[in-house]
Amino acid sequence: MARKISYKQAINEALDLEMRRDPTVIVLGEDIVGGAGAPGEIDAWGGVLGVTKGLHAKHGNRLMDTPLSESAYIGAAIGAAACGMRPVAELMFLDFMGVCFDQILNQAAKFKYMFGGKAKTPVVIRAMVGAGFRAAAQHSQMLTPMFTHVPGLKVVCPSNAYDAKGLLIQSIRDDDPVIFCEHKALYGSECDVPEESYAIPFGEANIVRDGKDVTIVSYGLTVHRALDAAEKLAKTGVQAEVIDLRTLSPIDWDTVIESVENTGRLVVVDEANPRCSIAGDVAAYVAQNAFGALKAAPQMVTAPHTPVPFSPVLEDLYIPSADAIAAAVNKTTARALAA
Amino acid sequence: MNERIKPIVMPKWGLSMSEGKVTGWLKPAGTKVGVGDEIVEVETDKIAGVVEANEAGTLRRVIGAPDTVYPVKALIGVIADDDVPDADIDAYVAEYATHAAEEGEAEEAGPRYEFVDTPAGRLRYAKRGDGEPNVLLIHGFGGDLDNWLFNIDALAEAGTVYALDLPGHGQSDKAVKQASLAGLSTAVTGFMDALGIGRAHLVGHSMGGAIAAQTALDHPERVASITLIGSAGLGEEINSGYTDGFVTATSRRDLKPVLEQLFHDPATVTRQLVDDLLKYKRLDGVDDALRSLSEALFAGGRQSTVLAEALKGADTPVLVVWGESDRVIPAAHAGALGERARAEVIGEAGHMVQMEKASRVNELLLAHLKA
Numbered sequence: 001m002a003r004k005i006s007y008k009q010a011i012n013e014a015l016d017l018e019m020r021r022d023p024t025v026i027v028l029g030e031d032i033v034g035g036a037g038a039p040g041e042i043d044a045w046g047g048v049l050g051v052t053k054g055l056h057a058k059h060g061n062r063l064m065d066t067p068l069s070e071s072a073y074i075g076a077a078i079g080a081a082a083c084g085m086r087p088v089a090e091l092m093f094l095d096f097m098g099v100c101f102d103q104i105l106n107q108a109a110k111f112k113y114m115f116g117g118k119a120k121t122p123v124v125i126r127a128m129v130g131a132g133f134r135a136a137a138q139h140s141q142m143l144t145p146m147f148t149h150v151p152g153l154k155v156v157c158p159s160n161a162y163d164a165k166g167l168l169i170q171s172i173r174d175d176d177p178v179i180f181c182e183h184k185a186l187y188g189s190e191c192d193v194p195e196e197s198y199a200i201p202f203g204e205a206n207i208v209r210d211g212k213d214v215t216i217v218s219y220g221l222t223v224h225r226a227l228d229a230a231e232k233l234a235k236t237g238v239q240a241e242v243i244d245l246r247t248l249s250p251i252d253w254d255t256v257i258e259s260v261e262n263t264g265r266l267v268v269v270d271e272a273n274p275r276c277s278i279a280g281d282v283a284a285y286v287a288q289n290a291f292g293a294l295k296a297a298p299q300m301v302t303a304p305h306t307p308v309p310f311s312p313v314l315e316d317l318y319i320p321s322a323d324a325i326a327a328a329v330n331k332t333t334a335r336a337l338a339a
Numbered sequence: 340m341n342e343r344i345k346p347i348v349m350p351k352w353g354l355s356m357s358e359g360k361v362t363g364w365l366k367p368a369g370t371k372v373g374v375g376d377e378i379v380e381v382e383t384d385k386i387a388g389v390v391e392a393n394e395a396g397t398l399r400r401v402i403g404a405p406d407t408v409y410p411v412k413a414l415i416g417v418i419a420d421d422d423v424p425d426a427d428i429d430a431y432v433a434e435y436a437t438h439a440a441e442e443g444e445a446e447e448a449g450p451r452y453e454f455v456d457t458p459a460g461r462l463r464y465a466k467r468g469d470g471e472p473n474v475l476l477i478h479g480f481g482g483d484l485d486n487w488l489f490n491i492d493a494l495a496e497a498g499t500v501y502a503l504d505l506p507g508h509g510q511s512d513k514a515v516k517q518a519s520l521a522g523l524s525t526a527v528t529g530f531m532d533a534l535g536i537g538r539a540h541l542v543g544h545s546m547g548g549a550i551a552a553q554t555a556l557d558h559p560e561r562v563a564s565i566t567l568i569g570s571a572g573l574g575e576e577i578n579s580g581y582t583d584g585f586v587t588a589t590s591r592r593d594l595k596p597v598l599e600q601l602f603h604d605p606a607t608v609t610r611q612l613v614d615d616l617l618k619y620k621r622l623d624g625v626d627d628a629l630r631s632l633s634e635a636l637f638a639g640g641r642q643s644t645v646l647a648e649a650l651k652g653a654d655t656p657v658l659v660v661w662g663e664s665d666r667v668i669p670a671a672h673a674g675a676l677g678e679r680a681r682a683e684v685i686g687e688a689g690h691m692v693q694m695e696k697a698s699r700v701n702e703l704l705l706a707h708l709k710a
Contacts, residue, residue, distance in 0.1 A: 001463075001510050166621060196513070197623040204590050210610055254592065 002194045008187040010161040011051050011126075014168035015088060017197045019059045022086060025172060027052060028064040028073055029090030029126075048092050049128070049187060074100040074125065078108045078177070081123035086172055093139045094127035094181060097146070108177040109152030120175040124168070129157065130183040130221055130271055131308045131319050140308035140315075142220070142271040145278055147179045148249045154202060155249040157181040159223040161191045163246055166200035173199060183221045203250035207259070211241035214329050215259040217282050218269035219245040221319070226269050228322035233329055240329060248278055256282060257290050264295035265332040269320050274302040299328040343423050344431045345394040347416035349409045352383060352488050358410045359383045361403035368401045372418060375698050379403065379416065384611045388489070391698045396420050399428050452484075452510070457533045459526035460512030464503040464534075468495030472563060472708065473536050476502035477527060479545025479571075480636070481585050481629060483509030483619070486544060489697035490704070497708045501539075503530055505547070507628025514624060518631035520572075520644050524553040528561065540708055542566040544693060545668065546636065548573075552646045555655040564656040566707060568700070569665050569690045571636070572646040573675035579640030581667045586629045591617060600666045603689040647675040657681075658707040660700055662688030681707075 005013070019025045031045040032052040046053020056063045066073035070091060077089035091097065097104065104125070111119040131140040147155045154176050158164040164182070171178040208223060209230050216226045223244045230240035241259050245251060260266050266286050270279035279300040286298055301320045309315050349359050362380045366372060372392040379390045379401075396418040403415030414435045417428055452463050465484050474494055478486040484502035494500045504511040506526050516522065527550055531539060540563045543551030548570025555562040567573065584597035595613050599605035619625060636643055650657060657680035661673040667690040673682040683703055688695040 162618075194618070194622060198618070198621040199623075200621060201589055206614075207591070207610060258592075 002192040004190045005161055005193050006188055006190050007158070007161040007164050007182070008049070008051050010165035010193050011168055011182065012053070012055065013193075014165045014172070015052065015055060016058060018086075018169055018172045019055070019062060021197065022172075024084060025086045025088065026062045026064065026080070027055065027059075027088045027090070028066050028077060030066055030068055030073075030092060032090050033063050033065045047090055049184065051126075051182075051187075052090065070096055070100040071103065075103040075107070077123050077125070078103050078121060081108070081121045081177070082111060082119060086122045086124075088124045088126060088172060091125055091127040093135075094129045094143050094179075095138050095141050097127070097143065104147075104153070104177070104179075105150055109150050112176065113152060121177050122172075122175045124171045124178045124180050126168075126180045126182060128184040129181040130185055131303070131315055132185040132221070134310075134312060134315065135184075136310040137307035142273075142303065144181055144219075144248055145272050145276055145281070148251075148278065148281070149276070152176065153249060154178040154247065155181065156202070156247045157183070157220045158246060159183070159186065159218075159220055159244050160189060162193050163200060163206070163244075165193055166198050167202075167246065169197055170199040170202060174202070181220070185221050189224075200246070202247045203252050204246065205252035205255040206244040206246055207241065207255065208244050209240065209242040211239035211263065213239045213263055214265040214267060214332055215241050215243060215256070215263045216267045216269060216325065216329065217243045217245060217256055219248060219278065220271060222269045222271050222325075225320055225322050226325055229325035229329065232322060232326050238329060238333060245278070245282075251282075253285060253289070256286060260286050260290050261293045264293055265329070266294065266298040267301060267325065267328045267332060268298065269301045269325055271303055271319055273305050274300065275305060277302055296332040296334075299331055301325050301328045341419075341423065341427050341431060343419055344399075344428060345396065345418040346414050346431075346435065347378060347390060347392070347418060349403070349411050349413045349415055350381065350388075350390055351411040352386065352388065356383050356385070356411060358408050360408045361405055361415060362387065363405050364401055364403075364416075365389070366398050368398055370398045372396065372398055375702070382609065385609065385615065386488075386612055386694075387607050387609055388694070390415075392418060394418050399423070399425075400432060402432065454510075455530065455533045457526065457529040459506045459516055459522075459529050460514060462503055462506065462512070462526075462530055462533075463510040464501055464530070465491060467491050467500045468497070469499050472498040473539035474498055474500045474708065475527070475531070475536070475539045475541050476500065477541060477543040477547030477550050478502070478505065478508065479543075479547050479569075480582065480632060481508070481616075482544065482547070485509075486691070487693065490693055490701055493697070493701040494704060494708070497705055501534070501536070503527075505550075507625065507632065509619070513622060513628055515628045515631055518628075518635045520549055520553045520636065521557075523550045524557060527551075527554055528558060531561065537561065538563055540564045540566070542568065542704065543570060544568045545690065546571045546632075549636075549642075549644065549646065552650055553644075556646065556649050556653055559653065559655055562655055564658070564707065566658040566660065566704060567680075568660045568693055569662060569668055570659070570672070571642055571668060572644060573659075573672040574647065574669070575641045575645060576669055576672070577637045577640060577642050578667045579637065582633055582637050582640075586626075586633050589617075589620070594620075601690045603662060603664045603687050603695055607691075607695070650676055651679045656707075656710070658703065659683070660685065660692060660703055662690060662692030662695065664688065665690045665692070
């Protein structure tokens, strides 16, 4: 039965249900229980923003607080996955991947390939992404393109609580390493989520709004900005279709192409920095494979090519806004309107 | 207000509907309309449908503008006889109050859904109306109680109407303990036991029709009559492209063309309808439930159980209703019971005839229940 819960609760519920279903599922990370070796109340923290709170009481030592060494525990999680467990490691901020990138890039992503398909690495690495949290340049990045660049990794970034639960369950059941990106600004957002377990297949984008004039493609927080833009545009007579990619590797090219074939116009919205971004990837793919359908040049709306500013005023300007998205849409329709 | 002036309002299809969009008028202003004539097309976030005339007269005013969203019960048109003066109609329109915002209404209708524990698991159901007789609506393969969205309230004027989610379906428990017609029939009688329903008129759609027929054969004392709508169990043919497609589709792209086969007008299948069914199909246990039922009931594109001969020998009153362009189970099966049953084949309707031609089906059902 469906009821409204938050994105954060949906992630907690997915972990709880999968731990109940499968005894090989374990959860490890910094402060996910109570702080490693620290005196005081167990389960005081439940992770830096409390996502895993309450799980220790239900599953005990299958949740492990780790030392403050990402290279150690991400490596441990990957090794445990190679040995038959299904670990879910929480890395706090995706920004911290730098210190454990060999384990992810050269180990987890390569095992299946280098052992001739005989090895599997069913590990999930959960991490927060995105700006808007006043957490400055080292805790706010949208580094998704760094992971989509690596074959062998699956990359997921849900935009709502329903998808967060179903995609995390699918991530845990999947036999490949999954980078599960949680937008911290969405943790409080609520929607209808079934109480039961369900898995959303990878590589299936969600059409969140139907429209015939322009296709807006996005993922994560900016899906909501795109919807705000579509609402504004509707008042000016422009019907925007909004596609939430949901998973970036694999990516649902078919849905994007089909939509552009109907609308003839493409705007891609990405909170990542512009160079070699998801936006650039989608725009290039559409230009190459649906050029004949395009009535205008694809537009990209991204963060600027700068670190995320600490100044609240500048940080708010950094994330693609509904106005910027609407302006990009208007660029794609300008020729038609002038004609 | 002038009682000769009849409003056409934005309908309320299910408790979750608060507004709907007028997508187009099928009759221009000034047209004579009869009861049941399709007047205006309306789309909600769940489904596209048609509003039919409840009164005969002339369509004097077309108020709802195409592509515009109106709250439930908003005035979108006016029917009146030709001799009602224009001034009266204008005054009526000016005075018409939208009572969509009236708070008490949702409470008055009671909770949309309830749950009951039965030997076949926890089952969800909806209940409308009160008093005798009892009517139990049984949906088909892969369906749920919302398949009766356009029927349940209309039938409530005859008595107490129940619609359940079968095991493995809707929001009922997903485990199907006995994946067979007999097993599902036992689930239905178990449901009746749990709610203290001694005897009921069973109305079944598709697979639900076969369940109703099986129940009438096994427990005639508990079944006042059966209505078989686009029903399984009356012949061997069934469109395996539909049943297999429904079981195997995992994406919107695969499922949409499958669902379009359910309707005479494929445009009825909105993105939201497809998304809602995908959400159901993704729940743990649903895939197993659908596969085991499909294997037991229509493996290889043939229905495993045909009850037509047995029904000819039984006493339970039977009404058969079919959509003429049914692409799942052929409308030719409507004649399988010969003189034994009243059979109505309705034009411009597909497998989901109870949704596509709701008022005609409701009319047939009410007459059947009263007979």
